[in-house]
Amino acid sequence: MQNPLRRITLLFPEGVRRHPASATLVAYVHGELPPSVRARVSRHLQHCKCCEKEALAIDDDLLYFKRLMAVVETSAAMEDGLSRLEQCFESRIAEAPVPILPKPETRLTSALLKSIQNELMTYVGSRAAERILARADRSFCTPQNLSKQIELTMGGFIGSRAAAAVARRVDALCGAMVSHQGIP
């Protein structure tokens, strides 16, 4: 936790009654200051014409920058890019080493994830269960390899033998779910 006194010194280098730092003023104009500091800067601006003028100029400067950057905006470049992108779609599919669009039935359904999460919660608690499933989710697990992934992840928490037992339980759950949906 940052020392509040140090924070105030950073925001108002010349003292609380003096002018705020330029970064503070910029953050004030952008509405990015915490309420307490915001109120303080607001009070200061009521009395200080110099800072008020400075604050008004900030938006103007950003607008100026936006106008300058608009000079590189061209629809021609974008159209060219779009046609190139569409051409690349096909070539990238050919290059892609991963299987494209796995069949829906080989992917984890939310119902299956929910029942597995309930199962895991009894062993490692709700937060760890969520994390383990999120990791499986990121690794594009299927019902077939989910138990292996869970065994690997949980091994670190509850030991390899217990993790293997949990994995068998998950396997059974996946099997039940798959047969329930009529998937071979």
Add this chain to the structure above:
Amino acid sequence: MWKSSIETTVAFDGGAEQGSSLEQIQAEVTESYKSLAQCLLRYLLCLTRDFDRAQEAVQEVFLRYYEYRLKGGEVPDGRGWFYRVARNYVVDQTRTHRPDRHVSLNEVLLKADDHDCPHEALARTETLDLLFQVLSARELECLELRVEGFKYKEIAEILGIEPGTVGAILAQGLKKMRALRVKIVEESGRCKTP
């Protein structure tokens, strides 16, 4: 306002996913390209200071997005993902290929030839050229992201810095830009006086 079309497709959810076909993903990518590519191009120009490199990076980002979607991935935080991927790509590229850190004036002019008033476009291009020389890449990046409407926290996530630092970088960039603006006004005033 950009809205992620991905939000409508939920990966790892059997019901929503059945409708996600190759054509649908391609349409999603195209739609995202149309709404985001120009902003990304301007941002990457700030980062690379090279129009062609920036354009190439934009292409790469959307191809990566396409591949990512094909693998079943989803983008939870909308456009922030595109900016992060773009930045990482350019940084990786810069490590292997050291670019010329100065944007070519003629090159930018060439891209700006469809503006209504050529004199104004020329003046802006010259100013932009000066601005690119005066401001650091990080200051330009911060300014561009802020102009695009990102919050400090989002900017910090994209650049991999503390949110508190964003204000300081913006203030520094604005200060330099104002000094340049004053200088340009003074010089143009001097030119007009006989």
